[in-house]
Amino acid sequence: MAGADEDLWVVSTPRLTTEEPGTALRSVGIALDVLECFSTDAELGVTDIARRLGVAKSTVHRMLTVLGRRGYIEQVAATGKYRLGIHVYELGQLAQARHALRHAALPVMRYLSDTTGLTVNLAIPDGADMVFVERLEKPGLEEHLEHIGRRLPAHVTSSGKVVAAFNSDFDRARREAGFPPRVSRTVRSEADWDRELELARRSGFATSESESFNDVSTVAVPIRNMRGLAVASLSLMGPTGRIRVEIPRLAQLLRTESRRIGRQL
Numbered sequence: 001m002a003g004a005d006e007d008l009w010v011v012s013t014p015r016l017t018t019e020e021p022g023t024a025l026r027s028v029g030i031a032l033d034v035l036e037c038f039s040t041d042a043e044l045g046v047t048d049i050a051r052r053l054g055v056a057k058s059t060v061h062r063m064l065t066v067l068g069r070r071g072y073i074e075q076v077a078a079t080g081k082y083r084l085g086i087h088v089y090e091l092g093q094l095a096q097a098r099h100a101l102r103h104a105a106l107p108v109m110r111y112l113s114d115t116t117g118l119t120v121n122l123a124i125p126d127g128a129d130m131v132f133v134e135r136l137e138k139p140g141l142e143e144h145l146e147h148i149g150r151r152l153p154a155h156v157t158s159s160g161k162v163v164a165a166f167n168s169d170f171d172r173a174r175r176e177a178g179f180p181p182r183v184s185r186t187v188r189s190e191a192d193w194d195r196e197l198e199l200a201r202r203s204g205f206a207t208s209e210s211e212s213f214n215d216v217s218t219v220a221v222p223i224r225n226m227r228g229l230a231v232a233s234l235s236l237m238g239p240t241g242r243i244r245v246e247i248p249r250l251a252q253l254l255r256t257e258s259r260r261i262g263r264q265l
Helices: 023-037 046-053 057-069 086-097 100-116 158-165 168-177 190-203 240-244 247-262
Strands: 073-075 082-084 119-126 129-136 151-153 206-209 216-224 230-239
Touching: 023 046, 023 057, 046 057, 057 073, 100 119, 100 129, 100 230, 100 247, 119 158, 119 216, 129 158, 158 168, 158 190, 158 206, 158 216, 158 230, 168 190, 190 206, 206 240, 216 240, 216 247, 230 240, 230 247, 240 247
Parallel strands: none
Antiparallel strands: 073 082, 119 129, 119 230, 129 151, 206 216, 216 230
C-alpha cells in the first residue's frame, strides 16, 4: 500500500453535469463542478480544473470569471491560481449557524471533548457519504485533518457504518456507489460491509481502525430521531493505540450523550 493517506483518496460523490438538460442548466452544473474541485485542493489553475472535469479551458475560465465576480472564487496574485472566495465562507457560516442539529449537539460535543480529550465529530449522511458538519479538534491529528474536506465515503468511517446500520436508504446508496479502497484496512466488498453493519446493529456502535487514515481510529454511535431512524452520528477520534483500549467505555459514553441529542429531534 502507498505510504501517504492521500495516495489512496477516494471520492464517491458523482458529478451530474452531463445529465443536465439544456445549455443554461448545464452551465450551472459546470459552475458547481468547478466549486466542488476545491473541496480537496486549496488552489487550482485553469488547466488543473479543465483536466479534472473533462471540459475546455475556455469554459473553465469563463466559469471562474463569473464565480469571481460574485465572490465565490478569487485569484491568488502570487501564483495566478484560484481558490474559494470569501462569499463561500459567508454562506457556509450561515448554513452552519442555522443548522438545528448542530445547535443541539454542540453542548454534548463540548462535554465529550473535555471528558475524553479526544477529537469529537458530528456527521450527517448525504448521498453515499458522510459530511462532518462540526468537529472539535484536539492536538495530534492536524497532519491528517488539515488536508481533507468535511466529506468522506461512508464505508471508510465508523460514522458511515453506524448510520447505514439504522438507515436503509443510506445503506442502499453506499452499496450502489461501491467500496473503493482508501487506506490499509478500508472496507472493500459488500461482504465486509454486511459484517460491519451487523456488528453495529448488535452493539449499537461502530469502529474504524486505519480505515480513513492510517494509525487513526474512531468510535461512532447513531443519532436517531423519534422513529428510530439514524439521521446523524456522533464519534470520537484519536490515535489507534489510545482508542483501541478504551472502546467499551467510549462507546457507552457516546450512547448516553447521543440519546440526549436524539430527544431534541
